[in-house]
Structures are given as structure tokens and as C-alpha cells.
Amino acid sequence: MRQYAGFSTAEASNERYHYLLSQGVNGLSVAFDLPTQIGYDSDHPLADGEVGKVGVAIDSLEDMEILFKGIKLDEVTSSMTINASGYILLAFYIALAKKQGADLKKISGTIQNDILKEYAARGTYIYPPKASMRIITDIFEWCAAEVPKWNTISISGYHIREAGSTAVQEIAFTLSNGKAYVQAALNKGLDINIFGKRLSFFFNAHNNLFEEVAKFRAARRMWATIMKDLGATDEKAMMLRFHTQTGGSTLTAQQPYNNISRVTVQTLAAVLGGTQSLHTNGYDEALSLPTEEAAGIALRTQQIVAFESGAPDTVDPLAGSYFIESLTHEVEAAAWKLIEKIDAMGGSVAAIEQGFIQDEIAKSAYEYQRQIESGEKVIVGVNKFQTEEKTTIPVFKVDEHVQSLQVEKLKALKLKRDNKKVAASLKTLHEKALSGENLMPVVLEAVENYCTLGEISDELRKVFGEYK
Numbered sequence: 001m002r003q004y005a006g007f008s009t010a011e012a013s014n015e016r017y018h019y020l021l022s023q024g025v026n027g028l029s030v031a032f033d034l035p036t037q038i039g040y041d042s043d044h045p046l047a048d049g050e051v052g053k054v055g056v057a058i059d060s061l062e063d064m065e066i067l068f069k070g071i072k073l074d075e076v077t078s079s080m081t082i083n084a085s086g087y088i089l090l091a092f093y094i095a096l097a098k099k100q101g102a103d104l105k106k107i108s109g110t111i112q113n114d115i116l117k118e119y120a121a122r123g124t125y126i127y128p129p130k131a132s133m134r135i136i137t138d139i140f141e142w143c144a145a146e147v148p149k150w151n152t153i154s155i156s157g158y159h160i161r162e163a164g165s166t167a168v169q170e171i172a173f174t175l176s177n178g179k180a181y182v183q184a185a186l187n188k189g190l191d192i193n194i195f196g197k198r199l200s201f202f203f204n205a206h207n208n209l210f211e212e213v214a215k216f217r218a219a220r221r222m223w224a225t226i227m228k229d230l231g232a233t234d235e236k237a238m239m240l241r242f243h244t245q246t247g248g249s250t251l252t253a254q255q256p257y258n259n260i261s262r263v264t265v266q267t268l269a270a271v272l273g274g275t276q277s278l279h280t281n282g283y284d285e286a287l288s289l290p291t292e293e294a295a296g297i298a299l300r301t302q303q304i305v306a307f308e309s310g311a312p313d314t315v316d317p318l319a320g321s322y323f324i325e326s327l328t329h330e331v332e333a334a335a336w337k338l339i340e341k342i343d344a345m346g347g348s349v350a351a352i353e354q355g356f357i358q359d360e361i362a363k364s365a366y367e368y369q370r371q372i373e374s375g376e377k378v379i380v381g382v383n384k385f386q387t388e389e390k391t392t393i394p395v396f397k398v399d400e401h402v403q404s405l406q407v408e409k410l411k412a413l414k415l416k417r418d419n420k421k422v423a424a425s426l427k428t429l430h431e432k433a434l435s436g437e438n439l440m441p442v443v444l445e446a447v448e449n450y451c452t453l454g455e456i457s458d459e460l461r462k463v464f465g466e467y468k
Contacts, residue, residue: 001024001025001026001027001277001278001299001302001303001306002025002026002027002028002029002077002079002243002277002278002279003020003025003029003279003280003295003298003299004029004030004031004081004245004279005017005020005028005029005030005031005290005295006030006031006032006055006056007031007052007053007054007055007056007289007396007398008052008056008057008398008399008402009052009056009057009066009402009405009406010056010057010058010063010064010066010067011066012052012056013030013056013067014066014067014068014069014070014071016292016295017067017068017071018070018071019292020295020299021071021076023296023299024299024303025299026077026277027076027077027078027079027109027277028071028076028077028078028079029078029079029080029081029279030055030056030067030078030079030080030081030082031054031055031056031081032055032056032057032058032080032081032082032089033050033051033052033053033054033055033056033057034047034050034053034054034055034124035047035050035051035057036055036056036057036058036059036082036085036089036453037055037082037083037084037085037124038084038085038124038125038126039084039085039088039126039453039454039456039457039458039461040453040454040457041059041410041452041453041454041455042057042059042403042406042407042410043406043407043410043411043454044454047403048403049403051402051403051406052398052402052403052406053398054289055081057402057406058089058092058453059406059409059410059413059452059453059454060092060410060413060447060450060451060452060453061092061095061096061447061448061450062409062413062450063092063409064089064092064093064095064096065096065099068096072100072102073093073096073097073100073102073107074097074100074102074103074106074107077108077109077110078093078109078110079109079110079111079112079154079243079277080093080109080110080111080112081112082111082112082113083112083113083114083115083118083122083124083125084115084118084124084125084126084127084132085126085453085457086111086112086113086139087113087135087138087139087439087440087443088443088447088453088456088457089111089453090111090113090139090143090150090440091440091443091444091446091447092447093107093109094107094146094147094444095444095447095448098448104146104147105147105148105149106149107147107149107150108149108150108151109150109151110150110151110154110200110243111139111150111151111152111153111154112153112154112156112202113136113139113152113153113154114153114154114155114156114177114181114202115129115132115133115136116129116177116180116181116348116349116352117155117156117157117159117160117173117174117177119352119467120160120173120177120352120357120358120361121159121160121162121163121165121357121358121361122159122163125467126457126460126461126466126467127460127461127464127465127466127467128464128465128466128467129349129352129353129467131460131463131464131465132467133180133181133184133349134436135439136152136153136181136184137184137185137188137190138438138439138440139152139153139440140152140153140185140188140190140195140198141188141190141438141440142438142440142441143198143440144190144194144195144198146440148198150198151198151199151200151241152195152198152199153181153198153199153200154200154201154202154243155174155175155177155178155181155199155200155201155202156174156201156202157170157171157173157174157201157202157203157204158202158203158204158245160173160174160361161203161204161206161247161249162204162247162248162249163361163365164249164361164362164364164365164366164368164369165360165361165364165365166364167206167208167211167212167214167215167331168215168331168334168335168338169338169360169361169364170203170204170215171203171215171218171219171222171331171335172334172335172336172338172339172342173338173342173348173357173360173361174201174203174219175219175222175223175226175335175339176338176339176342176343176347176348176351177348178199178201178223178226179226179230179339179347179348180347180348180349181199182196182199182226182227182230183230183347186230186231192227192230192231192232192237193232193233193234193237194237196227196232196234196236196237196238197234197236197237197239199241200241200242200243200276201219201223201240201241201242201243202242202243202244202245203215203216203219203242203243203244203270203275204244204245204246204247205244205245205246205247205266205267205269205270205273205275206247206250206266206269207247207250207262207265207266208269209265209268209269209272210323210324210327211327211331212266212269212270212273213269213272213273213318213324214324214327214328214330214331215273215331216242216244216269216270216273216274216275217273217274217316217324217328218328218329218331218332218335219240219242219335220239220240220274221328221332222332222335222336222339223238223239223240224238224239224240241276242275242276243275243276243277243278243279244270244273244275244277244278244279245278245279245280245281246262246263246266246267246270246279246280246281247262247266247281248281248285250262250266251263251281251283251285251286252286252379252381252382253286253287253391254381254382254386254389255380255381255387255389256283256284256286256287256391256393257283258380258381259281259283259284259285259286260283260297260301263280263281263283263298263301264301264305266280267280267301267302267305268305268309268311271305271306271311271312272311272317272318274315274316278302280298280299280301280302281298282294282295282297282298283297283298284393284395284396287391287393287395288395288396288397289396289398290396291394291395291396338360341356342356342357410452413450413452414452417449417450418449418450421449422446422449422450422451422455425442425445425446425449425451426446426451426455426456426459428442428445428446429442429443429446429456429459429460430459430462430463433459433460433463433464434463439460443456
């Protein structure tokens with residue numbers, strides 16, 4: 001049970017983490033604000049108005065120390081939803097673990113680190129695809145040696161589905177992206193049986209219970225086939241391990257309490273499909289960030305399914321159902337057809353560069369919306385069974401002073417750190433980026449010298465440029 005949370009300052013998010021852990025959460029999942037996700041410090045002009053809004057603002061190792069205050073990193077697993085700047089957040093986390101005296105061989109968690117879906121569906125990229133893939137394979141290589149229990153990537157279909165794809169497209173595009181990462185790692189000479197065990201996936205749980213179960217079952221079979229074909233011989237390197245989040249885009253601002261029922265159905269789909277970890281959305285998320293009450297109900301929804309329903313007691317409980325088995329075959333066959341199309345274009349990177357994946361998602365999103373507006377698809381409380389309603393649900397607002405607090409923290413940090421060490425670290429980073437050496441050791445050194453996220457990102461912008 002891994003509830004996604006993070007907002008405002010590191011102090012405020014730390015309080016929420018302690019609350020969730022006290023209520024039975026098994027692992028943390030960190031949401032970062034948009035400036036952090038695209039490599040800008042809180043004092044950057046483009047960060048104005050966005051600091052702490054959709055996640056927590058993390059500018060330096062100092063913020064990371066506050067974020068996990070009172071939480072031992074060798075006693076909890078953490079997932080971090082971060083991509084373009086994922087290498088920096090991983091370095092912050094490892095630097096903090098070292099400060100806590102943790103054994104790095106025992107540290108476990110996940111960085112999302114899936115840049116291809118950013119180009120295709122989400123938009124929080126920094127560098128061009130080739131440079132981004134280089135950073136990702138550097139992370140694979142470094143983690144295999146230094147933090148062997150760390151999941152180096154969470155290949156994500158979630159945002160592809162949120163952008164409007166179908167269930168078939170979600171797994172086809174996600175597994176195709178997975179193939180691209182594996183191929184990049186193989187090209188670097190890495191061992192598929194080692195890095196393959198540390199790949200994980202992240203899927204959406206949408207409203208159609210049976211289609212979602214079939215989707216998860218098909219994805220497992222397909223990934224095992226893909227990894228075997230790419231040379232994996234260790235069964236654990238062929239396993240599709242995945243986290244699931246219930247469908248944010250399915251939640252409605254109208255009659256928001258209905259979202260509790262939607263999330264329950266989606267939770268069951270994920271559990272019956274065999275998810276390894278799960279986040280359940282708050283019922284108020286079409287209105288604001290979740291309040292503490294909504295986050296509590298979302299967690300209780302998981303706990304009721306886990307401890308009262310019997311759904312998790314049997315592996316693959318719907319196996320053998322004629323409908324589920326035939327639907328699984330149908331979903332799988334359609335997904336293979338899409339993957340074959342992408343392979344013919346030269347793989348995911350080429351398909352994204354040609355706009356194929358983006359166009360396919362856009363067509364599906366348009367068709368879904370058309371069906372809602374025509375009434376073919378019923379959304380309860382939105383296009384049918386509407387009521388006159390006044391929304392009395394309290395919404396969660398992030399304090400506007402968060403930005404000025406973060407900017408003041410940055411000013412104070414830059415005055416007290418050793419700025420000669422900062423300059424030397426950034427110079428070395430620039431040199432290693434040009435030479436093609438693994439970037440992770442020098443990024444770790446830079447964050448330990450309290451270089452900021454923005455400074456590190458900007459140094460690599462000078463070498464790699466920005467993707468437009």
C-alpha cells in the first residue's frame with residue numbers, strides 16, 4: 001500500500017508521510033512540484049506560481065533531509081515520481097541514506113525515470129531523447145553496482161492512459177518503451193539478467209473491471225516473451241512487476257462522493273490483475289489535492305479490499321473464466337499488432353519522433369470524449385443521473401507563501417555552503433558529460449556539496465541542450 005503524497009514544503013509533506021505511516025501505509029510515494037520535475041529551482045522565473053502546487057518543492061539535499069526527517073531510509077521503501085531530473089533526486093536520496101549511516105546495499109525503492117512517455121504523453125522532459133537515454137543507462141549501470149536493490153525505472157503506462165489512450169494502447173506503448181530501455185542498456189554492454197530484475201512498471205486502473213484485469217494478465221505474458229526474445233534467461237528478469245494507481249482522469253467534480261465507488265472498482269481490478277503495489281486516489285482529486293480526510297478514505301479502501309474482501313488471497317483468481325481468458329487473448333493480440341507497427345518504424349524513440357504514438361493517443365482521447373458528449377458512454381452524475389448540487393466539500397489549498405519560503409531557504413543555503421566546492425563539482429560534471437563517462441558518481445558528489453537541482457540541470461543543459 002503505497003499512497004502518493006507530496007505538496008507545499010518538505011516540512012508539510014514530512015507531516016503527511018508520518019500520518020500515512022501511522023495509518024498503515026507500507027511504503028512512501030513522493031509527488032514533486034513541476035519546477036522540480038523539469039529541473040528548475042524555486043527561484044527560477046519559470047517556477048513562479050508553481051512552487052509546491054502539485055507536489056513538494058525539492059531544491060537541494062537540505063530539502064531532502066527535511067522531507068524524510070524521522071524516517072529511516074533503510075526501514076522504508078520509497079517511490080519517487082520523477083523523470084527528467086530523476087538522476088538528481090536519486091542522488092539526493094542516496095546522499096541522505098549515507099548521512100543516516102544506512103547500508104546502501106539494503107536501500108530499496110524506485111525512481112520513475114521513464115522519459116519516453118514524457119515525450120509521448122506528459123511533457124516534463126528537459127534534454128533531447130539521446131541524452132536522456134544516456135542518463136537512464138548510466139543510472140542502470142551505477143545502481144547495479146552501488147544500490148543493487150533499487151528499482152532503476154518504472155516504465156509507465158499510467159500517463160499514457162491519463163492522456164486518453166485505450167487499454168490496448170496503454171500496454172502496447174508501455175511495453176514498447178520498455179523494449180527501448182532494455183535495448184539501450186544492452187547496447188551499453190549491461191547484463192539483461194541483472195538490470196532486468198530491477199525494471200518495474202506503472203499502470204492505470206480504469207473503470208472497466210474485466211478489461212483492466214485482462215490488460216494486466218496480457219501485459220505479464222507479453223513482457224516475459226519480450227525479455228526472453230531479448231536474451232533473458234533468468235525467470236526473475238522476465239517478470240513484469242508493477243505498481244498501479246487508480247484512474248485520476250475517471251474522477252468527476254460532479255457528485256464527487258461517487259468517486260469512492262469508482263476507486264473501489266478500480267482497486268479490485270488492480271488486485272485481481274495481480275498488482276505488486278497500489279495507490280488509491282482521493283475522492284476530491286477532481287477539485288484539489290487530496291485533503292487528509294480523503295487520503296484516509298483512499299487508504300481505508302485499500303485496507304478493506306486487502307483484509308476483508310478475500311480478493312488478494314488467491315493468485316490470478318479469475319483464471320479459467322471463459323470471458324477473462326478470451327478477453328486476455330484479444331487484448332494481447334491487439335497490443336502485439338501495435339508493437340509490430342512501432343518495431344517497423346525503428347522502435348519507440350523513432351515512433352515518438354515521428355509523432356505516431358502521440359497521434360494514436362490523441363485519436364483515442366477524441367473518440368472517448370465524443371462518446372461521452374453523445375451519451376453513448378454514461379458517466380454517472382456527468383451526462384446522466386445529474387442533480388442540482390452545491391459543492392460543500394472542503395478543498396485543499398497550498399499556501400501562497402510556500403514560494404517565498406523556498407526562495408529564502410535557497411538564499412540562506414547559498415550563503416552557508418562551500419561555493420568553491422560547488423563550482424568545482426559543476427565543472428567536473430560538465431567534463432564528464434562531454435567525455436561520456438557515467439554521470440552518477442559526480443552528480444552524487446555535487447549534491448553532497450549542496451549544489452542545487454537547478455544548478456545541476458543547467459550544467460547539463462549547456463552540454464545536451466533542451467528538447468523542443
